[in-house]
Amino acid sequence: MAEKMYPITLTVNGEKKEAQVEARMLLVHFLREQLSMTGTHIGCDTTSCGACTIILDGRPVKSCTVFAVQADGRSLRTVEGLEQDSKLHAIQDGFHQEHGLQCGFCTPGMMMTTVALLERNAAPTELEIRQAISGNLCRCTGYVNIVKAVQHASAAMLAAKTAKTAAPATAEPVAAGRG
Amino acid sequence: MVIPPKFAYQPARDLAHAFQLLAQGGGEAKILAGGQSLIPLMRFRLASPAALIDLNRVPGLAYIIENGDLRIGALTREYELETDAVIRTRYPILAETAAVIADPLVRNLATVGGNLAHADPANDHPATMLALRASVVARSAKGERVIPIDELFVDTFQTSLRPDEILTEIRIPRRGPKTGGAYLKLERKVGDFAIAGVAAYLVLDDRGNVKSAGIGLTNVGSTAIRAKKAEAALVGNAPDDKAIAAAAAAASAESQPTGDLRGPAEYKRDVVRVLTSRAIRSAVARAKGGS
Numbered sequence: 001m002a003e004k005m006y007p008i009t010l011t012v013n014g015e016k017k018e019a020q021v022e023a024r025m026l027l028v029h030f031l032r033e034q035l036s037m038t039g040t041h042i043g044c045d046t047t048s049c050g051a052c053t054i055i056l057d058g059r060p061v062k063s064c065t066v067f068a069v070q071a072d073g074r075s076l077r078t079v080e081g082l083e084q085d086s087k088l089h090a091i092q093d094g095f096h097q098e099h100g101l102q103c104g105f106c107t108p109g110m111m112m113t114t115v116a117l118l119e120r121n122a123a124p125t126e127l128e129i130r131q132a133i134s135g136n137l138c139r140c141t142g143y144v145n146i147v148k149a150v151q152h153a154s155a156a157m158l159a160a161k162t163a164k165t166a167a168p169a170t171a172e173p174v175a176a177g178r179g
Numbered sequence: 180m181v182i183p184p185k186f187a188y189q190p191a192r193d194l195a196h197a198f199q200l201l202a203q204g205g206g207e208a209k210i211l212a213g214g215q216s217l218i219p220l221m222r223f224r225l226a227s228p229a230a231l232i233d234l235n236r237v238p239g240l241a242y243i244i245e246n247g248d249l250r251i252g253a254l255t256r257e258y259e260l261e262t263d264a265v266i267r268t269r270y271p272i273l274a275e276t277a278a279v280i281a282d283p284l285v286r287n288l289a290t291v292g293g294n295l296a297h298a299d300p301a302n303d304h305p306a307t308m309l310a311l312r313a314s315v316v317a318r319s320a321k322g323e324r325v326i327p328i329d330e331l332f333v334d335t336f337q338t339s340l341r342p343d344e345i346l347t348e349i350r351i352p353r354r355g356p357k358t359g360g361a362y363l364k365l366e367r368k369v370g371d372f373a374i375a376g377v378a379a380y381l382v383l384d385d386r387g388n389v390k391s392a393g394i395g396l397t398n399v400g401s402t403a404i405r406a407k408k409a410e411a412a413l414v415g416n417a418p419d420d421k422a423i424a425a426a427a428a429a430a431s432a433e434s435q436p437t438g439d440l441r442g443p444a445e446y447k448r449d450v451v452r453v454l455t456s457r458a459i460r461s462a463v464a465r466a467k468g469g470s
Contacts, residue, residue, distance in 0.1 A: 003185055004187065006188055022185075023185070023186055023187060023188035023231070024182060024183045024184065024185055024186060024221075026182070026183075026218075029182075045181040045222070046181070046219060046222075046223075047215065047218070047219045047285065048370060050282070050284055053284055056287075059258070059287040060283075060284055060287060061284055061287050061288050062284050062285065065214060065215055065218045065219065065285070065288070066214065066218070066288070067188065067214075067218070069188050070211075070214075070233065070235065113283075113284065131283065132283060134282050134283060134369040134370070135281070135282025135283050135284035135285060135369065135370060136284070
């Protein structure tokens with residue numbers, strides 16, 4: 001018997017998507033297999049590692065622990081949506097500048113968690129950063145450079161905001177400016 | 180890839196619709212709230228409900244209101260308990276409990292109602308709710324009943340909720356003066372279940388003696404345990420070193436841990452003793468300080 005398909009409409013990185021999914025399809029599988037958006041990783045398959053973190057209606061969640069059908073009518077953001085107009089997001093630049101990764105497998109999840117953090121708290125303390133990423137496991141770095149990457153992004157985003165306020169007519173999004 | 184078994188997805192429009200879907204499910208349907216315990220269980224094939232009734236689209240199930248007693252909607256997310264101003268200032272034990280559940284990503288979806296209805300002795304809210312003398316509201320097509328928390332947990336993953344009922348609200352007696360509580364959890368790492376956890380909630384009288392005490396224990400038995408002898412060791416006494424040591428020893432004796440990869444039973448009993456002592460001290464400080 002063919003499995004029942006459920007129609008869903010959702011917004012992914014600002015784009016409207018319509019699809020048919022099985023009830024049991026997890027959101028991460030939907031992203032990777034049906035939308036071919038493989039930036040969101042599957043690390044542990046057990047709701048432990050946070051590699052699959054995406055932002056669902058403004059809050060970072062593990063996309064391996066949500067059914068795709070539950071995302072019907074909702075808005076989500078993935079790592080693919082960070083770069084805008086060929087410019088890296090400040091968090092991507094931060095991970096680059098501070099070498100916030102080694103193998104890179106946890107990085108998409110780390111970035112989605114910390115983008116959500118910085119949107120809520122523009123200048124988090126080191127403790128707040130460490131608490132925010134406590135559901136994202138990295139087995140390479142020891143987290144030191146990840147924390148620095150987030151601090152780098154925080155400073156860049158604050159500087160960009162200040163520049164914008166000071167000179168709104170000429171302000172460039174400096175957050176992503178590298179060299 | 181770990182894929183859950185097939186099921187029928189049934190988003191409930193409102194509670195009446197949810198009750199109707201539950202009746203149609205004939206005991207084979209499960210309620211889906213935050214899904215942070217249920218979905219992993221389904222992926223491990225430890226649960227294979229024929230249908231999931233999704234409550235997430237039912238309006239009006241997520242709220243925190245202190246009007247007389249404290250009322251928390253079952254669908255309130257853990258992060259809301261962590262950050263809510265009333266909870267943080269008036270019921271810090273609840274914010275403290277929410278803040279050590281799983282990890283921040285899980286807490287963005289996990290719900291307080293789900294944490295209780297799942298009845299996992301390793302979950303953190305049950306012990307705190309036992310200490311707080313909470314009750315839960317169970318609603319069905321026939322009406323509603325209020326279940327004292329002492330009567331909710333029957334066994335591991337088993338509650339006294341009837342098959343046609345949905346846990347919709349948690350009620351906590353209004354915090355009066357000279358009242359304080361604390362929840363302490365020892366875990367190997369963020370995201371792990373407790374080696375042991377202890378909730379303490381105390382009301383002091385005008386002389387500073389303990390008027391009432393609630394002590395709840397996490398993950399040291401087949402359900403969360405209310406440590407009644409530990410409570411009795413405190414009530415009527417000044418919360419001094421002697422009374423606290425007696426209560427901590429009693430809680431340790433009332434715990435029923437089993438040895439596992441989180442440690443042998445003797446170790447866990449001692450963790451209960453130490454955490455009970457610390458949780459009581461913290462509760463006393465808060466009761467005296469008013470925060």
